[in-house]
Amino acid sequence: MKLLISNDDGIYAPGIRTLANSLAEAGHEVSVVCPDRERSATGHGLTLHQPIRAEIVESIFHPTIKAWACDGTPSDCVKLALWALLDSPPDLVLSGINQGANLGTEILYSGTVSAAMEGLIEGIPSVALSLASFSYKDFQPAAKFANILVEQIAKKPLPDLMLLNINIPAVKWEEIVGVAITRQGVRRYVDVFDKRIDPRGKTYYWLTGEVLEDVEPPTGLNLPQNLPMDVHIIRKNYISITPLQYNLTYVTGLHDLSQWNFTLP
Numbered sequence: 001m002k003l004l005i006s007n008d009d010g011i012y013a014p015g016i017r018t019l020a021n022s023l024a025e026a027g028h029e030v031s032v033v034c035p036d037r038e039r040s041a042t043g044h045g046l047t048l049h050q051p052i053r054a055e056i057v058e059s060i061f062h063p064t065i066k067a068w069a070c071d072g073t074p075s076d077c078v079k080l081a082l083w084a085l086l087d088s089p090p091d092l093v094l095s096g097i098n099q100g101a102n103l104g105t106e107i108l109y110s111g112t113v114s115a116a117m118e119g120l121i122e123g124i125p126s127v128a129l130s131l132a133s134f135s136y137k138d139f140q141p142a143a144k145f146a147n148i149l150v151e152q153i154a155k156k157p158l159p160d161l162m163l164l165n166i167n168i169p170a171v172k173w174e175e176i177v178g179v180a181i182t183r184q185g186v187r188r189y190v191d192v193f194d195k196r197i198d199p200r201g202k203t204y205y206w207l208t209g210e211v212l213e214d215v216e217p218p219t220g221l222n223l224p225q226n227l228p229m230d231v232h233i234i235r236k237n238y239i240s241i242t243p244l245q246y247n248l249t250y251v252t253g254l255h256d257l258s259q260w261n262f263t264l265p
Contacts (some may be wrong), residue, residue: 002029004090007078007098008111011057011069015131017099018139019146023094024062026147031090032061033081034115036069039058039102039118043112048071050093052080074115082122092153096129097142101167103132103231104187107244116163121246125153126163133170141176142168145239163244167230169237180238185229187211204208210240 003023007016011034024030033054057067068085070077078093095115107113112128119126127149131142145168158164165184169176189209196204230240 001091001149002088003031003094003150004078004079004081004086004124005032005094006074006115007044007096008035008074009099010035010037011037011060011067013038013099014137015099015129015139015142017061017204018143019067019094019097019129020067021069022140022143023150024065026150028150029224030062030065031081031086031117032057032065032067033070033077035070035074036071039073039111040098041109042073042075042114043109043229044075045073046077046079052076053078054085055203059118074111075118078115078118080124082119082124086096086225089122089124092118092150093124093126094129094146094150095127096131097168098128098130098145098223100130100134100235101132102128102130102165103167103234103240104185104229106187107165107184113163113165113244116165117244117246120161120163120169120244123161125158125161128163128165130165130167131170133165136170138170138172141171141173144173145176145179148200161245163246165230165240165242165244167234167240169234169239170191171237173190173238176239177237178226178239180233180240182230182233182242183223183227183232184242184244186216187231223234 005020011106052072054068054070095112097105098112116126116128192208194206233240
């Protein structure tokens with residue numbers, strides 16, 4: 001398959017090297033376009049008020065891989081790849097492997113998921129891959145599963161246009177219990193700002209926070225309650241696959257608001 005790979009951890013991150021190299025070694029045609037530095041938690045931001053530059057990168061990836069480092073956001077990278085750098089569209093867009101989980105409501109901030117979402121917006125099936133640890137450095141199990149997934153999609157394409165948000169537990173391959181299709185949970189943070197004073201006496205803040213995972217999603221989302229939530233299943237060492245779309249319309253809200261009547265003066 002022809003694959004486009006991006007991320008938000010930057011061109012030198014071990015996750016994207018492991019993913020891209022393993023897929024190239026499996027015989028896929030791989031192109032990499034990703035940020036030239038760390039761009040985590042940038043969401044779906046685009047660069048509009050300055051030019052975007054992309055430089056060809058050599059000697060980092062497998063010799064068959066074409067790679068560019070871009071000074072824009074993760075979404076910039078995918079958009080630039082699809083409209084300016086690649087000769088033809090890829091069969092699949094992949095983003096990752098991210099250092100750290102992207103679960104529940106975190107996906108709204110995630111540059112990893114946003115890069116994949118940009119592919120989806122352009123009509124290309126997409127996959128976001130995240131390793132559920134900020135410190136665990138073995139990306140091989142996640143890359144191994146990515147190869148299995150890509151081969152499955154090549155043989156049996158996704159039934160509809162969607163983004164698969166995949167989180168892989170930070171354990172050895174033998175310790176992964178299985179694969180679960182999940183619904184998006186809630187992973188909120190109790191935001192805490194650490195107030196500090198710089199050497200010149202000026203106040204600044206570091207955003208920290210305490211994560212809350214045992215929060216039930218709002219009722220009325222019309223989601224099958226028999227499916228586990230991503231934030232719960234990852235703790236049991238399952239690989240979590242959550243299908244996403246970019247249409248954020250709240251169906252129950254549409255029904256409820258249709259009863260409203262407005263009289264304009």
